[in-house]
Amino acid sequence: MARKSGTATSAIAGWGTSALSRAPGASIPQLARDAVLAAIADAGLECSDIDGLVLGQSDNLAEQELTIAFRHSLNLNTLGLLVIDQAKGTTMLQAIQHATMAINAGMVKNVVCVFSDTPIRQSTGAGEAFARPINIMNLPGWERGYGSFGAVAGYALAAAAFKAKYDLDDDCFGHYAIACRKWALLAPSAFMKKELTMEAYLASKYIVDPLRLFDCALPVNGAVAFVVTAADQSSNADHPPVYLQGFGQGHGRRSALSALVLEETSGAQYATDVALGMSGLAQSDIDICQLYDAFSFSGLMALEEFGFCKPGEAAGFVKAGQTSPGGQLPVNTGGGQLSGFYLQGATPLLEAVIQASGTAGKRQAERHDSVFVSNSGGCLEYHATAILSPHRVLQ
Amino acid sequence: MSAADIKTTKAQFADLIAEGELWLPYEKQTGAVVQLTDLEIYAPDELDWKHASGFGKLASYVVFHREYHPDFTPPYNVSIIRLDEGPFLLSTLVDLSGPHKIGMAVTAQFDASGRLVFSPATNT
Numbered sequence: 001m002a003r004k005s006g007t008a009t010s011a012i013a014g015w016g017t018s019a020l021s022r023a024p025g026a027s028i029p030q031l032a033r034d035a036v037l038a039a040i041a042d043a044g045l046e047c048s049d050i051d052g053l054v055l056g057q058s059d060n061l062a063e064q065e066l067t068i069a070f071r072h073s074l075n076l077n078t079l080g081l082l083v084i085d086q087a088k089g090t091t092m093l094q095a096i097q098h099a100t101m102a103i104n105a106g107m108v109k110n111v112v113c114v115f116s117d118t119p120i121r122q123s124t125g126a127g128e129a130f131a132r133p134i135n136i137m138n139l140p141g142w143e144r145g146y147g148s149f150g151a152v153a154g155y156a157l158a159a160a161a162f163k164a165k166y167d168l169d170d171d172c173f174g175h176y177a178i179a180c181r182k183w184a185l186l187a188p189s190a191f192m193k194k195e196l197t198m199e200a201y202l203a204s205k206y207i208v209d210p211l212r213l214f215d216c217a218l219p220v221n222g223a224v225a226f227v228v229t230a231a232d233q234s235s236n237a238d239h240p241p242v243y244l245q246g247f248g249q250g251h252g253r254r255s256a257l258s259a260l261v262l263e264e265t266s267g268a269q270y271a272t273d274v275a276l277g278m279s280g281l282a283q284s285d286i287d288i289c290q291l292y293d294a295f296s297f298s299g300l301m302a303l304e305e306f307g308f309c310k311p312g313e314a315a316g317f318v319k320a321g322q323t324s325p326g327g328q329l330p331v332n333t334g335g336g337q338l339s340g341f342y343l344q345g346a347t348p349l350l351e352a353v354i355q356a357s358g359t360a361g362k363r364q365a366e367r368h369d370s371v372f373v374s375n376s377g378g379c380l381e382y383h384a385t386a387i388l389s390p391h392r393v394l395q
Numbered sequence: 396m397s398a399a400d401i402k403t404t405k406a407q408f409a410d411l412i413a414e415g416e417l418w419l420p421y422e423k424q425t426g427a428v429v430q431l432t433d434l435e436i437y438a439p440d441e442l443d444w445k446h447a448s449g450f451g452k453l454a455s456y457v458v459f460h461r462e463y464h465p466d467f468t469p470p471y472n473v474s475i476i477r478l479d480e481g482p483f484l485l486s487t488l489v490d491l492s493g494p495h496k497i498g499m500a501v502t503a504q505f506d507a508s509g510r511l512v513f514s515p516a517t518n519t
Binding site for chain 1: 405408409430431432433434435454455456457458459460461463464466467470471473475477483484485486487496497498510
């Protein structure tokens with residue numbers, strides 16, 4: 001189907017979550033079911049209206065924990081699309097992209113996309129769930145030999161190289177964490193409820209220097225679901241739909257870490273160019289950013305890689321309050337993954353949908369005509385993007 | 396010789412390291428050095444191996460303060476070295492008696508356990 005730039009073909013008509021918790025409890029399928037039912041009801045639809053199901057699978061999970069047999073826990077009719085998406089941190093944006101493609105192809109009309117994860121279990125805390133050595137050298141066992149454990153290792157190495165490249169101060173990541181916490185104080189769904197001062201930030205313990213506890217995401221157990229429909233479909237929801245104005249992916253040859261070390265680029269810019277090109281917008285037209293910021297450093301790097309700040313200028317932009325409430329570019333208005341909650345790519349996508357629909361309450365940004373959302377994974381090697389809007393046709 | 400007998404390029408590098416030798420891969424066709432992260436792009440007969448100079452620069456340096464495994468007691472550092480020939484390597488910096496910062500010159504050595512490690516070039 002030919003697509004006119006600035007005219008959306010799909011919309012997110014409803015969204016919902018399960019209970020979100022910092023303690024072990026319900027299983028992956030139970031949480032997913034709760035979120036799916038909430039999203040279908042929010043869209044003003046019945047289970048019998050749903051003809052597509054995309055299951056976003058966390059790479060923390062054993063394969064049998066969420067399978068396509070999950071559909072039997074829902075009273076669904078024959079499905080025209082049933083698939084598991086798993087692409088590290090980019091899984092959820094990929095899920096709504098694939099739903100849109102299936103709608104545009106005429107396969108389906110109403111697709112539910114769901115992400116469910118339980119990093120906190122009886123035997124393991126959230127830290128342990130993410131503490132496997134991550135692949136940096138692409139040589140079997142290499143990282144293990146140096147004690148380079150956890151996603152935090154790769155991000156800390158990239159953060160240190162980034163900090164040195166631009167000669168940034170020791171508090172540079174703290175300003176980002178504080179800006180996110182300011183938003184969290186306005187967001188009922190955010191898990192961090194207490195003001196964060198620079199003194200408290202600098203007093204928080206290092207996990208892997210230069211990253212401190214407050215530079216790291218706050219994982220929760222829970223599920224988030226979205227109902228994707230054709231853009232020209234009428235909605236019975238209590239709120240307007242949110243239109244998908246553009247989307248893209250960019251999986252570069254280099255992760256952010258190797259790109260920093262080799263002075264090359266990652267795939268982030270590519271993912272942005274495709275999404276902006278589809279929507280007919282430029283970075284300067286974007287009102288709000290919802291970034292995948294599992295570490296404070298990734299939020300700063302994302303602002304530069306996606307083209308919202310020039311190289312080396314994101315730290316100053318954030319320090320000046322431009323991403324905070326009242327700033328010129330609100331970023332991660334639900335507190336993001338540091339102060340809101342971490343459910344991988346579902347976190348920024350959910351907040352983008354809420355802001356674009358104008359239903360964000362006390363934290364609602366005044367301008368929300370175009371919201372940029374990013375998903376990233378594999379130490380910023382894999383990127384997916386989308387641009388959401390309350391308008392079906394962009395003027 | 397069956398396919399199973401041909402060592403992959405990753406295994407060739409690992410075997411050299413196990414012998415206490417740092418060698419680097421070059422494209423046979425162009426002579427260009429190959430990043431170690433890209434070894435699996437190449438078949439064994441597409442690469443030449445040359446002895447590395449062992450010199451490089453510290454490209455990143457972090458200090459673990461959390462214990463993830465009993466074999467590694469914090470604090471300990473994990474570093475990225477950009478070798479003068481171009482490839483980068485994850486390793487660790489030893490001999491921290493002097494000042495150390497990103498960008499400094501380092502040299503390769505093998506420690507008592509056979510690991511490839513780096514130390515400040517000024518101290519060697």
